[in-house]
Amino acid sequence: MKRFWHRFARSRPGLLGVAILAVVVAVAVAAPVIFPGSPFRRVDRPFAPPFGRHLFGTDVLGRDVAAGIAHGARTSLTIGVLATSAAVLVGTLMGGLAGYYGGRVDDLLMRTTEFFQTIPTFLFAILLVAILAPSVWSIVFAIAVVNWPTVARLVRGEFLAMRGREFVQAGVCLGMTDGRVIFRHILPNCVSPIIVTGSLIVATAILIESALSFLGLGDPNVMSWGFMIGSGRTFLRSAWWLCTIPGVAILLTVLAINLVGEGLNDALNPRLRR
Amino acid sequence: MRAGAGRASYVLRRLLQAVPVIVAIIVLNFLLLHLAPGDAAQVLAGEAGSASPEYMAQLRHRFGLDRPVAVQLLLYVKNMLTLDLGFSFRHNMPVVELIAGRLGPTLLLMLTTLVLSVTAGIGLGLLAAARAGNWRDTLISILALVSYATPLFWVGLMLIVVFSLKLDWLPTSGMETVAAFHEGWARVLDIARHLVLPALTLSLFYMALYVRLMRAAMLEQAGMDYVTTARAKGLGESRIMLSHVLRNAVLPVVTMAGVQVGSLLGGSVVVESVFAWPGLGLLAFQSLFARDFNLLLGIFFMSACLVVAVNLAVDVVYTLLDPRIHA
Numbered sequence: 349m350k351r352f353w354h355r356f357a358r359s360r361p362g363l364l365g366v367a368i369l370a371v372v373v374a375v376a377v378a379a380p381v382i383f384p385g386s387p388f389r390r391v392d393r394p395f396a397p398p399f400g401r402h403l404f405g406t407d408v409l410g411r412d413v414a415a416g417i418a419h420g421a422r423t424s425l426t427i428g429v430l431a432t433s434a435a436v437l438v439g440t441l442m443g444g445l446a447g448y449y450g451g452r453v454d455d456l457l458m459r460t461t462e463f464f465q466t467i468p469t470f471l472f473a474i475l476l477v478a479i480l481a482p483s484v485w486s487i488v489f490a491i492a493v494v495n496w497p498t499v500a501r502l503v504r505g506e507f508l509a510m511r512g513r514e515f516v517q518a519g520v521c522l523g524m525t526d527g528r529v530i531f532r533h534i535l536p537n538c539v540s541p542i543i544v545t546g547s548l549i550v551a552t553a554i555l556i557e558s559a560l561s562f563l564g565l566g567d568p569n570v571m572s573w574g575f576m577i578g579s580g581r582t583f584l585r586s587a588w589w590l591c592t593i594p595g596v597a598i599l600l601t602v603l604a605i606n607l608v609g610e611g612l613n614d615a616l617n618p619r620l621r622r
Numbered sequence: 623m624r625a626g627a628g629r630a631s632y633v634l635r636r637l638l639q640a641v642p643v644i645v646a647i648i649v650l651n652f653l654l655l656h657l658a659p660g661d662a663a664q665v666l667a668g669e670a671g672s673a674s675p676e677y678m679a680q681l682r683h684r685f686g687l688d689r690p691v692a693v694q695l696l697l698y699v700k701n702m703l704t705l706d707l708g709f710s711f712r713h714n715m716p717v718v719e720l721i722a723g724r725l726g727p728t729l730l731l732m733l734t735t736l737v738l739s740v741t742a743g744i745g746l747g748l749l750a751a752a753r754a755g756n757w758r759d760t761l762i763s764i765l766a767l768v769s770y771a772t773p774l775f776w777v778g779l780m781l782i783v784v785f786s787l788k789l790d791w792l793p794t795s796g797m798e799t800v801a802a803f804h805e806g807w808a809r810v811l812d813i814a815r816h817l818v819l820p821a822l823t824l825s826l827f828y829m830a831l832y833v834r835l836m837r838a839a840m841l842e843q844a845g846m847d848y849v850t851t852a853r854a855k856g857l858g859e860s861r862i863m864l865s866h867v868l869r870n871a872v873l874p875v876v877t878m879a880g881v882q883v884g885s886l887l888g889g890s891v892v893v894e895s896v897f898a899w900p901g902l903g904l905l906a907f908q909s910l911f912a913r914d915f916n917l918l919l920g921i922f923f924m925s926a927c928l929v930v931a932v933n934l935a936v937d938v939v940y941t942l943l944d945p946r947i948h949a
Contacts, residue, residue, distance in 0.1 A: 459642075465881060466643055466933065467650075467926045470888025471906065473921055478910055479658045490905035555773055559892050562775050563907060574773070581779055581896075585787050603771035 355615040362611020368604035372597075376421035383415035387571040391415075398589045405589050407580060413589065417597050419571040424601060427484060428553040431491035435553075436546045438492065439499025440535075446500070447507025448530055457504065459498035469494040473556060477565045484567045487560060491553045502545050506538040540616035547609035551602045558598050573598050636937055640930045647926045648702045651919045652695055656917050681708075707761055707920040712912040717920040721902065725928075727797055728901030730813075731894070732886055734821040739828035740879050744872060746829070747836025752863070754841060762833060769830035774889055778823040778896035785819060795898035818895040824889055830873050830881060839871035846870075869943075876943060880936030884929040 356362055364607025375382075388409040391402070398405035404413035446457035473490040480486035509536070510516055519529045560566060561574030573594040663681045682688060684701070701707075707717035750762040786794040797816050798804065804812045843849070844867055853861045887902070894903030902921055909917040 463643060463646055466884055466929055467647060468884040468887040468922070468929060471891060471922050471925060473888075474891065474906065474910065475654055475918055478918065479915060480652055481659070551771070553691065555771075558773050559775060562773075562892065563895065563910065565910070574775075577773075577776060577779070582712065584779060584783055588783065591776070591779050595734075595773065595780070598776065599768070599772050602773075603768060606771055 352615055356611055359611040359614050362614070365604040365607025365609075365611060368600055369608060372421055372601050372604065373558045375418050379415075379418035379422050383412065383418050387411065387415040387419040393573065395583075395587050398593070404593050405587075406585070407576070407590050408583060413576070413593060416571050416576050417573070417594060420573040420576060420594065420597065421601070423484075423567075423572040424554045424557060424598070427491070427557045428550040428605075430490045431495065431553045431557075432546055432549045433476055434488065434492035435495040436499050438541060439496040440494070440503050440542060443500035443503030444507050444530060444535065447504040448511060448526070448534070449509075454504070457500060461501050464494065465498040467581050470556065470559070473560065474563070474565065477560055482560075482565045482567055485567075487557055487567065490560075491556050494556075495549050495552065498549065499542065499545060502541055503538060503566075506541060507534055510534045510537060513573060538609055540546045540612075544609055544613045544616060547605060547612055551605040551609070554598065554602055554605070632941065633934070633938060636934055643930055644927060645699065647923055648699050649695070651702070651923055652698045654919060655698075655915075686910060697733070702923060707923070709917045710909075710914055710917045712886060712914050712917075715884070720905065720917065721924045724900060724902045724905045725924075726901075727899060728887070728890060728894070728903065730817065731820055731824065731890055731899060732883070734817060735824040735828065735886060736879060736883075738821055739825040740832060740875060742825065743829045743832025744836050744875060747833045747840060747875075748863075748868065750833065750837045751840035751844075754837075759837075763837075766830040766833040769826045770834075774823060774827060775896050776893045777826055778819070778893055781819050781823060782892050783897075784851075792816075794819075815898075816897075820893050820899050824886070824893045827889065828879075828886070831882070832878065835878055836875050837873060839874050840867060843867045843871050849934055868907065873940075873943065876936065876940060880933055880940070883932045883936070884926075887925045887929065931933070 388411060391412045392406050392410050394406060394408050394410045394520070396402055396406040396410075398413070402412050402414060404417060407413055407416075410601075442457055446454040471492050476490040476493060477486050514531060516533060519533050524533075542556045557566075557572065558574035561572040562578040563574075564578060566572045576594040577591050580587065580594075583590055663678050684697075689697075707721070710717050710720055713720050746762050746766075748936050750759045753759060782794050785792045793799070793816050798809065798812050799816075805924070840863075849862060849867060852866050857866075890899075890901060891903035891906050893899065894901050895907035898904060902925055906918060906921045909915075909921070
């Protein structure tokens with residue numbers, strides 16, 4: 349663990365990512381304390397410019413933009429983490445089974461992931477959310493559905509490579525059950541690529557969520573950055589801050605997660621380093 | 623001659639492989655149709671209440687909604703394969719005609735984006751890899767990293783603020799100036815002016831992807847034996863880079879561009895609704911608002927078919943670029 353941190357700390361972009369992400373997480377956690385009450389609540393006259401009485405001004409209905417940003421951080425991170433966990437869980441399970449057992453299961457999985465590579469996945473996510481009615485859960489479900497094949501392909505490849513290695517064959521010869529070989533011996537060796545891919549999926553998930561809520565498919569009960577941009581776009585000429593500030597929030601968060609992902613990749617795969 | 627015949631049979635085989643994908647999409651559509659709230663006939667009719675009872679009865683009969691699920695599925699597959707996608711009451715038009723009318727603008731946007739992002743990606747990737755580690759490389763890498771993290775719709779809005787509202791250089795929305803009635807080249811120019819911002823917006827994200835891919839591929843290829851051979855022959859560095867390394871490094875970018883077509887269509891939903899570009903994406907956005915699920919399902923089906931077709935075309939291009947592929 350200590351050696352891992354040492355290696356991670358050598359990557360300066362990675363550290364920058366961690367720093368930005370720490371701020372975003374802190375804002376998300378503290379949102380109900382700094383901005384108590386609903387972010388949909390009217391606090392002042394509409395279109396108050398930023399850096400006045402309210403840090404980021406107010407929107408068309410007099411809602412505090414800064415409160416929206418803070419509560420939106422909660423939404424983005426929650427949906428990003430939940431959707432990624434679901435995608436990683438399902439993807440690891442399917443990929444692991446396909447890679448370990450091969451044969452029919454493997455064929456089926458490969459066809460499925462190819463299918464997902466062909467269909468326009470964002471349109472599919474739109475369809476799922478629209479048909480299931482927009483809510484945090486339908487959004488999480490849709491994002492997980494379009495992302496699990498990426499994980500499954502990765503894990504399948506890792507399992508396929510591991511299955512022929514001596515330590516796995518030794519385990520099989522010792523009469524270990526399949527479950528024990530898979531979970532105690534192969535899976536721990538695949539954790540690093542799964543973590544790296546997972547961190548990148550969190551970033552993708554946040555981008556998808558923002559696009560969905562921009563199109564009006566966000567959960568109507570929670571504040572989100574995409575929704576703020578979508579409702580502010582009509583006032584692009586008169587109130588620049590309504591679209592600009594939430595966009596910068598998304599950009600910084602996604603950038604930070606990508607930087608952390610790359611830092612993790614460098615730290616966890618020392619062989620790849622020059 | 624033999625190469626031509628080989629290519630034809632390759633294309634034919636790839637065509638046959640596309641059939642199960644299309645059937646799978648239809649089955650998926652069928653499942654989604656039944657997942658939607660309300661009875662499937664209501665979903666098929668689009669907005670609830672706007673269809674006449676006679677039409678509903680006719681729909682129920684045509685899709686066999688009073689028959690077992692297996693029969694329903696077969697009828698649905700048959701209807702979809704004969705491109706009978708139903709009727710949209712909101713637009714008062716058959717879904718197929720509606721989609722066909724929107725296909726042109728979307729294809730124009732997609733092709734422009736594809737060309738723009740691939741050429742810019744290859745060019746910048748080449749530039750970055752030429753002297754890896756210097757300021758130019760760093761600048762390009764940072765640019766790619768930031769473009770990769772920016773939501774498409776936001777880039778679009780910001781470009782509108784800068785180039786349309788502040789500088790007043792380019793139009794904010796639509797595909798042509800309707801009231802101007804331009805003809806001939808004036809019309810082409812008008813459409814081109816409208817195309818700049820949407821295509822730029824959609825390209826930025828993919829360009830970022832291709833820059834990183836191209837840079838990595840160039841650096842990987844530069845260490846290969848054939849490069850040493852070329853150098854030993856006495857070829858100049860720029861000649862080696864441009865006529866040997868480049869040709870090999872472009873392959874992963876072309877593959878990726880082919881894989882990305884589906885995602886490009888998804889991105890065009892967002893970009894088209896920002897710029898009111900009258901393509902499939904805008905139609906999808908409008909059908910979301912109208913709760914016209916059947917139209918949305920039709921768009922999904924047709925765009926998946928489009929992806930299959932484009933992938934096929936990319937595969938053919940690939941065999942032209944890389945004669946090693948005879949598979």
